[in-house]
Amino acid sequence: MNIDLELFSHLNQASDLEVMGRKAFNLALLARSGFKVPRGFVVPAGTRPEDLDGGLEAAFEGLGAPLAAVRSSAAAEDGVNASFAGQFDSFLGVNAAGLRQAVLDCLASASSARATAYGGGAAVHMAVLVQELVDADVSGVAFSCDPVTGDRNRVIVEAVYGLCEPLVSGAVTPDHYVISGLEVIETLPAQQRELLAADPEGGTVMRPVPEAQRSAPKLRAEELRQVAAAAIRVELLFDRPMDIEWALKDGKLYLLQARPVTGLGD
Numbered sequence: 001m002n003i004d005l006e007l008f009s010h011l012n013q014a015s016d017l018e019v020m021g022r023k024a025f026n027l028a029l030l031a032r033s034g035f036k037v038p039r040g041f042v043v044p045a046g047t048r049p050e051d052l053d054g055g056l057e058a059a060f061e062g063l064g065a066p067l068a069a070v071r072s073s074a075a076a077e078d079g080v081n082a083s084f085a086g087q088f089d090s091f092l093g094v095n096a097a098g099l100r101q102a103v104l105d106c107l108a109s110a111s112s113a114r115a116t117a118y119g120g121g122a123a124v125h126m127a128v129l130v131q132e133l134v135d136a137d138v139s140g141v142a143f144s145c146d147p148v149t150g151d152r153n154r155v156i157v158e159a160v161y162g163l164c165e166p167l168v169s170g171a172v173t174p175d176h177y178v179i180s181g182l183e184v185i186e187t188l189p190a191q192q193r194e195l196l197a198a199d200p201e202g203g204t205v206m207r208p209v210p211e212a213q214r215s216a217p218k219l220r221a222e223e224l225r226q227v228a229a230a231a232i233r234v235e236l237l238f239d240r241p242m243d244i245e246w247a248l249k250d251g252k253l254y255l256l257q258a259r260p261v262t263g264l265g266d
Contacts, residue, residue, distance in 0.1 A: 021073025
């Protein structure tokens with residue numbers, strides 16, 4: 001039978017951590033708390049391939065978006081002691097034709113060799129988060145404290161042009177900003193020649209950054225304060241230092257992920 005896919009337009013339904021996974025659970029909390037989170041739905045943990053027939057396509061159509069981000073959402077992810085960052089598969093720019101396979105591949109990555117080794121052989125209960133793809137002008141990560149020194153009075157922001165995947169994978173050096181008291185105290189721009197963008201036909205494509213923008217700071221002071229303020233609000237919501245992934249599109253700030261900063265001393 002078909003699984004009843006819970007739409008992210010009804011975020012109060014994404015309240016079961018084991019069924020929806022921590023990534024979806026945290027994003028649901030953010031959305032209920034007033035943050036802008038891309039629309040989406042969750043394919044629950046325990047879904048079988050035959051459960052996807054019919055309902056998956058209908059849920060995707062309900063998003064009203066041509067492309068989606070298909071991302072893992074396991075209960076074991078994004079925890080205080082272990083993040084599982086990069087251990088599971090995610091896919092950007094997924095269209096209707098490629099959705100089913102992307103979801104299946106994401107589910108299968110729970111039992112990949114790298115995920116199994118990272119988790120010490122423990123079974124992973126994997127859900128899949130499908131969200132409208134925000135084809136960002138600028139994206140990045142922000143830490144509500146300094147993740148290196150643990151300084152709770154500083155917010156660290158890193159930013160790249162386009163989608164965030166090259167930053168997360170280490171393929172692109174991001175701008176680095178330090179904010180204290182919502183004032184920018186350090187700006188280290190990084191040259192960026194290419195950006196990752198959504199391909200209207202599906203998938204992603206590398207595009208050149210206009211020459212005049214390549215060495216310029218990617219965020220203005222007011223945008224940095226907006227991102228830093230969001231990171232601080234997220235820390236207050238979760239009552240611990242947090243690492244957020246964010247995207248700016250047409251002046252709107254979207255939150256794509258929130259997880260505890262790991263490796264900090266008590």
